Amino acid sequence: LGAELTSQPRERTRVFALRQAASALGLMLALVLGTGLLSRASDPRATALWLFVGVGVFLLLAIGLSVARVEERADSQARTSARRSSGGSIAHMFRDVWRNPHGRLLAVVYFVEHVGMGANAILSPFLVSYVIGQPKALPVVFAFYTTSILLSVPLWVGLAHRVGKKRAWLT
Numbered sequence: 315l316g317a318e319l320t321s322q323p324r325e326r327t328r329v330f331a332l333r334q335a336a337s338a339l340g341l342m343l344a345l346v347l348g349t350g351l352l353s354r355a356s357d358p359r360a361t362a363l364w365l366f367v368g369v370g371v372f373l374l375l376a377i378g379l380s381v382a383r384v385e386e387r388a389d390s391q392a393r394t395s396a397r398r399s400s401g402g403s404i405a406h407m408f409r410d411v412w413r414n415p416h417g418r419l420l421a422v423v424y425f426v427e428h429v430g431m432g433a434n435a436i437l438s439p440f441l442v443s444y445v446i447g448q449p450k451a452l453p454v455v456f457a458f459y460t461t462s463i464l465l466s467v468p469l470w471v472g473l474a475h476r477v478g479k480k481r482a483w484l485t
Contacts, residue, residue, distance in 0.1 A: 342460035342461070345456035346453045347453075
């Protein structure tokens with residue numbers, strides 16, 4: 315939805331940068347605080363349950379507030395109304411995105427990005443615990459990983475403004 319929030323290229327870059335920063339912060343909270351709390355808890359199962367409930371309630375509230383506060387642009391509302399009146403389904407919308415070469419490229423890039431982040435989240439505990447032999451260091455490894463993502467966001471935004479988004483992305 316980032317591309318729908320504004321028609322200005324610089325603002326879209328900032329929207330996507332903010333999305334990346336929010337993603338890194340969420341990842342940091344989940345991985346660093348979550349693994350830190352669970353690795354030091356006297357009852358990890360009970361701690362995991364309370365983390366799950368607390369995060370679930372927070373996410374429901376945050377998503378509900380976001381849905382209540384977001385407004386569609388006028389040009390987007392017209393397209394959405396036309397799609398609804400023509401009986402467009404969610405599958406039809408996905409097909410439209412997949413047919414758009416820019417939408418398809420963005421979907422593939424997001425997929426690759428999230429597979430990479432997921433691989434780090436899965437492999438890091440194994441490497442830290444069994445290869446390095448320091449399971450208590452896992453929160454520190456995750457903190458370094460997520461902090462580097464967060465700190466790189468302003469650098470990428472600046473580079474995109476100087477050389478263009480495509481060249482910055484390919485760098």
